[in-house]
Amino acid sequence: MSRDGNEDRIERDILIEASPRVVWDLVSEPGWWINGGEITPHELRADGDARVLVRDPEHGVFAVETVDSRPHEYIAFRWYGGPSEAGRVAALGPGNSTLVEFLLRPVGTSSVRLRVVESGFAELDETALLRRRMLDDNTEGWRQELAALHRHVGRTAR
Template sequence: MIMSVADTSQDRIEREIQIDAPIERVFQLVSEPGWFIGDGDPGKTTTTREGDVFVMNFPPYGRFPILPVKSDAPHYVSFRGGDDPARPLVEGTSTLVEFFLFERDGGTLLRVVESGFAALYPSAERRASAIEGNVEGWEIQLAFAKRDAESGRGE
């Protein structure tokens, strides 16, 4: 079951899912830069590296830069992400995507928190649209994470 919360400040999304797989396996999956870009078929995306930034190319939707920020295996990993590879990935020009992993009920509770929408999208209309799209996107991506971790894909 996926749980979703968009806070009242319209600046963050929180979602979580229970995955029936060991925390180490889930961490291996979610610590891969840009794993959450695409439609669940890794063959449709290509990754290039430009310094510390990973650029995910996902035709026909575009190129998405991902900057690894912090990792504390197997419980936490974070990235900055944006929609323009030409812009630096810093606060105000990107969102912060954080993954928190907890051992629970013989599996892993995976929580994603994406924040920074208010600074990235000053227009309330554009911000609401971005949040709405990302809420739907996280539902899809967490389902892919569950599928892949439970099946052992990528090991």
Template sequence: MDVGLQDGIEASVDIDASAGAVWELIREPGWFINGGEIGKHQIETKGAFSVVHDAIYGRFDFEALTLDPPRYAAFRSLGGDEWDDPVPNTLIEFWVERINSGGVRLRVMESGFAGFDAEEHARVLSSRTLGWKVEMQAAKRHLSGK
């Protein structure tokens, strides 16, 4: 592990929806595998472990670490058949926070990138940073219609 490499990325979006509605989305492992439009996945769950099947992107494995409705969800990404990262084991955390406007702020942090070798680190970090921006906007559109 190179301690000089950035380990995590964060993104957030304000959504005009209830905490419960946002929770219903984020409690599903892999909801963010979608290319910018929230859709349904086939999910096989056995205890804390889930296999998410996406029609376009393939299979992804997750472990649910913490589900604290409606405020916090944490998943460990364990890879999958179509995984394109050399070390898929990252921690993905979501927070749902009420804001003064009556909606909520959805925050995500994905960490574990310092474990990537230097050659892959920049590519993976750049890809995931852009990906979370897209997925936060997809969540907003899906939940608030905006």
């Protein structure tokens, strides 16, 4: 993982021994990363053309909007992961959400290099202290979520 003193973005990558289709099936689900370290099912409810409300039994409700998608290669979502998530259902954009991008690159025929980039923390309309806390929390969160993805996809691929 790299943050290199950057106050705006988190970057992380992982090699997953599974087909691009299996990895894509998970990372293309809005809000799959909202969990407590294990991939869990979510209730998804459409809220417009590109946005869904993701209900996690432990963490609450989050608005997640698909920004761009190139199947099996790239998908980007906007979301807000700070306090009062349920109240942040207005249009998501710079200032009230971060951008989460997943880039998939096949490695051979049975593995995928997955890169996640979350950016936009510096633009959040929050106090500097809260922006820093969200950046730190999500930096640790992506370590946990990618490990959970690795475990889950490994079980799914068998």
